[in-house]
Amino acid sequence: QSVVTQPPSASGTPGQRVTISCSGSGSNIGRNIVNWYRQLPGTAPKLLIYRNNQRPSGVPDRFSGSKSGTSASLAISGLQSEDEADYYCASWDDSLSGRWVFGGGTKLTVL
Amino acid sequence: QVQLVQPGAEVKKPGASVNVSCKTSGYTFTAYYMHWVRQAPGQGLEWMGKINPNDGSTRYAQTFQGRVTMIRDTSTSTVYLELSSLKHGDTATYYCAREDIKGFDPWGQGTLVTVSS
Numbered sequence: 001q002s003v004v005t006q007p008p009s010a011s012g013t014p015g016q017r018v019t020i021s022c023s024g025s026g027s028n029i030g031r032n033i034v035n036w037y038r039q040l041p042g043t044a045p046k047l048l049i050y051r052n053n054q055r056p057s058g059v060p061d062r063f064s065g066s067k068s069g070t071s072a073s074l075a076i077s078g079l080q081s082e083d084e085a086d087y088y089c090a091s092w093d094d095s096l097s098g099r100w101v102f103g104g105g106t107k108l109t110v111l
Numbered sequence: 112q113v114q115l116v117q118p119g120a121e122v123k124k125p126g127a128s129v130n131v132s133c134k135t136s137g138y139t140f141t142a143y144y145m146h147w148v149r150q151a152p153g154q155g156l157e158w159m160g161k162i163n164p165n166d167g168s169t170r171y172a173q174t175f176q177g178r179v180t181m182i183r184d185t186s187t188s189t190v191y192l193e194l195s196s197l198k199h200g201d202t203a204t205y206y207c208a209r210e211d212i213k214g215f216d217p218w219g220q221g222t223l224v225t226v227s228s
Contacts, residue, residue, distance in 0.1 A: 002155060035213075035214040035215070037156075037214075037215070043220075044206055044217075044218040044219065044220055044221050045148075045156065045206070045208075045215075045218055046216075046217070046218065047213060047214050047215060047216040047217075050213040050214040051213070054213070056213055056216065088155065088156055090156075090214070090215075096172075096173045097173055098170070099158055099172045099173070100146070100148075100158035101158065102148075102155055102156040102157070102158065103155070104155045105155040105156070
């Protein structure tokens with residue numbers, strides 16, 4: 001099991017707002033930044049949100065991130081069919097000599 | 112533009128070693144750490160470790176200590192991942208990913224390593 005937990009699936013209809021949660025602990029999210037990655041089917045992951053809530057250039061403002069305590073969340077507003085993908089949160093974990101940890105991933109389905 | 116190019120696939124027998132390359136271009140090779148992340152079929156992402164191309168220093172995830180080696184070749188701007196004593200459970204897509212100030216960006220296209228007898 002991942003030390004950072006995400007719901008395995010989420011869904012929404014076009015135009016809706018969906019939120020994906022990411023729950024960790026004091027050794028990871030509680031003291032370090034969270035990044036989000038999106039993985040379209042058959043492709044490599046791509047950076048979506050960095051430093052909890054920052055968007056790289058080219059990422060629409062429909063995507064937003066937040067962090068509070070040992071949890072983080074990704075919100076997608078104005079859902080579009082092309083948003084259907086797997087979403088992963090990631091954080092540095094200070095245990096076990098330090099390591100990056102990823103959430104188990106959330107498969108977003110656009111109904 | 113920044114590019115990370117990996118071979119498409121490798122097939123290895125249990126107990127063997129695999130060497131995966133990640134050839135970079137479009138940026139100063141020694142200025143950015145490179146990470147390796149793997150993804151078993153239908154599963155999530157697992158961080159394996161990182162290398163500093165500037166001095167070759169490495170940091171490995173405890174899970175892979177003793178089985179993993181990361182090296183770099185500054186003459187060709189390429190990093191390599193070697194994983195030894197392969198098991199069926201090592202069947203996965205192995206990605207290299209550059210670490211910049213924002214996070215892992217970009218990623219290589221991935222190398223599917225299949226461990227099969």
